[in-house]
Amino acid sequence: MSLPHALLTSLVERPGSGLELARRFEKSIGYYWSATHQQIYRELSKLEKEGLITSEPEADARGRKRVYEVLPAGREELVQWVEREDDRPPLRDAMLVRLRAEAAIGPTHLQDTIRNRLKAHERKLEEYQMFKARDFSDDPENRVEALHRLILETGIKHERVWIEVLSEALKIVMLEDAQ
């Protein structure tokens, strides 16, 4: 149940429409949560029905831009949620299942798949490093900047782990082909 709270957070930072939020998810929010525009519109309606956000203009305006902002009740709900305990999400990556399957029934031809994913992670890493260079100085930081930097840093670490893992996977898979 984090999507509504990711939306509340983003709207607290700055009011915006469904499509604007979808774009924020694609850009910056993407490295800690992801969602499609369909999900976002559905969730915004729900949040408005629950009285946590309002929109302007209120009219049933299909096709016309509708800007949402957070109500006091929404802010309160967000505070409550932040302080709530929560389990860690399970690590669930099909690539690891593929590698285990490869061990069981291989050799198969999965080098290209690995190589493509490796490239994808390298691209993301580069993108995040650009964000970091652009948005964060080495100066003493306030808490907001420190938290934002930490979140981006998490994305960077995540990409680095996968680059390491996939590079190693490629080595193993290519070795077995050479035999």
Add this chain to the structure above:
Amino acid sequence: MSLPHALLTSLVERPGSGLELARRFEKSIGYYWSATHQQIYRELSKLEKEGLITSEPEADARGRKRVYEVLPAGREELVQWVEREDDRPPLRDAMLVRLRAEAAIGPTHLQDTIRNRLKAHERKLEEYQMFKARDFSDDPENRVEALHRLILETGIKHERVWIEVLSEALKIVMLEDAQ
């Protein structure tokens, strides 16, 4: 759609019942895919209906142990799937949403939540390191062992990243309380 393939992989490695598979998921499979027994039973029925696995005894035996094994068609499906291209799963962690929300509306009281999750990751890391010491030697490895080690190593790296991130988060959150 990785659960059926995680099941096929595990059953190729060794035939087993639903509950046995659930236990494997809790133990070793947990660091690359997770599932509950309800999901597992449902998926096993589906796989059997599709002719990818069989079970003994076939009888509609509620309460009696039923051991599944993979049919040639199941093995073939697994090979096909392993070689199939696949996008990276998005990074989706409620803790990062919490940290971003904390930046927007904080300070709130989320230190305990962070501390608890930190402890959970430290416990997991220790567990994985025990597995590693127990199951893998430093000897020259064959491909199966190398792949299994890589998967475990991925879990270890993952835990380490979160330990770093949460330690840093704790520092930031405690600093702001001191002000």
Add this chain to the structure above:
DNA sequence: CATAACATGTAATGAGTTACATGATTAA
């Protein structure tokens, strides 16, 4: 023969994805 442990399942709900539908605004 009672009870704990083992074993398999159903039902309801929630969350996420994919495909599709439609209206409004702007610029060529």
Add this chain to the structure above:
DNA sequence: TTAATCATGTAACTCATTACATGTTATG
């Protein structure tokens, strides 16, 4: 005035979670 872009939404489906229901086997 037509096409592109902006913008909002519906519907159907799959996957995962939670709560519950029930039968079997071993053992004291």
